[in-house]
Amino acid sequence: MMQAYIVDDREVDRYTARRRLSKCGRFSAVHEAEDGRAFLEKLFKDVYPVGEKGPLVLMDISMPYMDGFETVDALRARMIKLGWPDNVVVVMVSSSSAANDKARAADMPLVQGYFEKPIRSDDVDQMLRLMDGCPLPG
Amino acid sequence: MFSVQSQMHQFTQAPEKMAWPDMINERGEHARLQGGPVTTFDTVELAFELSPVAMLLVNSNGKICLTNRELDKLFGYDDGALIGRVIETLIPEGMREEHVVLRDAFAVLPAKRRMGVDRVINGLTATKTVLPIELGLEPVCLEDEAMVIVTALDLRARMAGKARIGAILDAASCAMLVVNGEGRIEFVNRAVTELLGYTPQELLGETVEMLVPPHLHSAHQVYRRSFASLADQRAMAPGRTVCGWHRDGYEVPVEGSLNQIEVDGARSVVVTLVDLSERIATEKLMAERARELERLNSDLEQFNRCVSHDLKAPLSSIAGLLSLCREDLVDGSFDDLDSTLTRAQAIAERSIGDIEELLRVALTAERGIQSAQVEVAALVTQLWEDLGGRPEELTLTLAHRVPFDTEVATFRSILRNLLSNALRYRDPSKPALQVEVSARQDNTFVDFLVTDNGLGIPEDFLPEVFGLFKRLGDQGGSGIGLNLVQRNVERLGGEITVTSVLGEGATFKVRLPVVREQET
Secondary structure, eight states: OEEEEEEOSOHHHHHHHHHHHHHHTOEEEEEEESSHHHHHHHHHHSOOOTTOOOOEEEEOSSOSSSOHHHHHHHHHHHHHHHOOOOOOEEEEEESOOOHHHHHHHHTOTTEEEEEESSOOHHHHHHHHHHHHTSOOOO | OHHHHHHHHHHHHHHHHSOGGGGBOTTSOBOOOTTOOOOOHHHHHHHHHHOSSEEEEEETTSBEEEEOHHHHHHHTOOTTTTTTSBGGGGSOGGGHHHHHHHHHHHHHSOOOBOSOSOOOEEEEOTTSOEEEEEEEEEEEEETTEEEEEEEEEEOHHHHHHHHHHHHHHHHSSSEEEEEETTSBEEEEOHHHHHHHOOOHHHHTTSBGGGGSOGGGHHHHHHHHHHHHTOSOTTOEEEEEEEEEEOTTSOEEEEEEEEEEEEETTEEEEEEEEEEOHHHHHHHHHHHHHHHHHHHHHHHHHHHHHHIIIIIHHHHHHHHHHHHHHHHHHHHTOOTTHHHHHHHHHHHHHHHHHHHHHHHHHHHHTTSOOOEEEEOHHHHHHHHHHHTTOOGGGEEEEEOOOSSEEEEHHHHHHHHHHHHHHHHHTOOTTSSSOOEEEEEEEOSSEEEEEEEEOSSOOOGGGGGGTTSTTOOOTTSOOOSOHHHHHHHHHHHTTOEEEEEEETTTEEEEEEEEEOOHHHHO
């Protein structure tokens, strides 16, 4: 089992993503955050069972305060500083199909994928394959 | 010319040095110069014949005693025809009487007059045409009689040349002036009047500082002198942007170039001034246009982001919700179906309002809106009802002066957006929403305040609140509302500010200028 975070300022999109992730039955917990700051606060407070993969983070791009890219940069900076969690898989989930947004996402070491909204069941399958390809934290 | 002058010198050395009264004896007769050369009429006649310059000899009564062929030709008379006539024959009628007086005065206290000082005198020819000439006067004592040798120089060619040069310089599009060694203006062309307002008559003979802004006068005098002292007579100052001083007392930006010239041993400076006010105005306009374009581009970029996110996002959300519904239907699980469809419907309805708002942003910039009288209380109440607010949630405290005139559509849009925000960002943890619209006024401003007890705005989001497509949280809206409000308030010449305490609510203050006509 794994944990997932949905970071999105649109409640309806968090709802859709949550239901999609729930359907696959692979997640022990699905957390929601409505902006980058709330997400970072939550992530570093939560406890992860030893030997569990992930967490998986579905990151929206356009959000108030900090956009998705800024949030990922801040996350990476904290991971480097604190040394944990060392196995976060981030995928961008956005309604933007702009090439520059995709290119920017591809340049980020933490970001493993880019999905356009709305996410479908195929997208969730692909995210799970990403997670399965990851080594166990150790 | 030179040889004649040296010949003539024989008769002329003395009078220059000696005072004339010494040469008059007790009987009032002119005495022969003591120790001077003896000159005879024959010698003078010979000199006249050899001279290429027009000459005549006149006695103290103004009678012409001798002319040479050059002079007869110059004035259009037959050889010797002038002999025996008074000198005033050769002077235009209007000046004759005055000349007799001058001539008598000259006879008492004669003074040599050299040529080359550019003193133009009008002569009169046999055919009664006026002839510009320059005269040299040489008092001599000839066979015991005081006489004057007059040399006349035809200035027609020189004046025609000057006029031609003047016409050419007048045709030049840039202003030109010639300044002599003392800093006085010797020549100006017509463009100077267009540029600096002065006529040539007002400038000729004045110091050039007249055309320099007053606070630069002293500095300019120093520059002028140091420029004049440069060894190179062709010294030239390249074009520099400086300020001229207009006759009406304002500065004119010009590009000034200086060229030093030497004519007949005297140095002058030719000043060329090119009017820069148009160029500077054009540059300013171009810069403004560039900034405007930049602003439009940045708006367009934001518009694109808005379309790709804020308008596309609701459709993506709806698509996502509908795909869940279909799967639920296929699975035969109907529990969430109604709530999921209701969500989709709500998003679709909100999007309609957002698109209308976006179009309004694009359109208000283009069309002008007429000012009219506004019943603020009725307008606010109606808007509140239209937006779905309950009457008991709204309080009005309006103390502005009536009638209140403004662009109705613009003002309505401002209020509609502020009221809609108050509804949208209500705090569900509080028992009731309270919105107060108040107005107060002094002689300069009228303030409209919209205060709510909603969620409030986080302090660090306050500076961004009026940014295009900034949107807080998930309360719907396109992120255009407050930007539109700000634009509309600015359109009415006012300003909007916001204060808020997170968790307590927010107050938006719209300050509009009081239009003077309303008071009278």
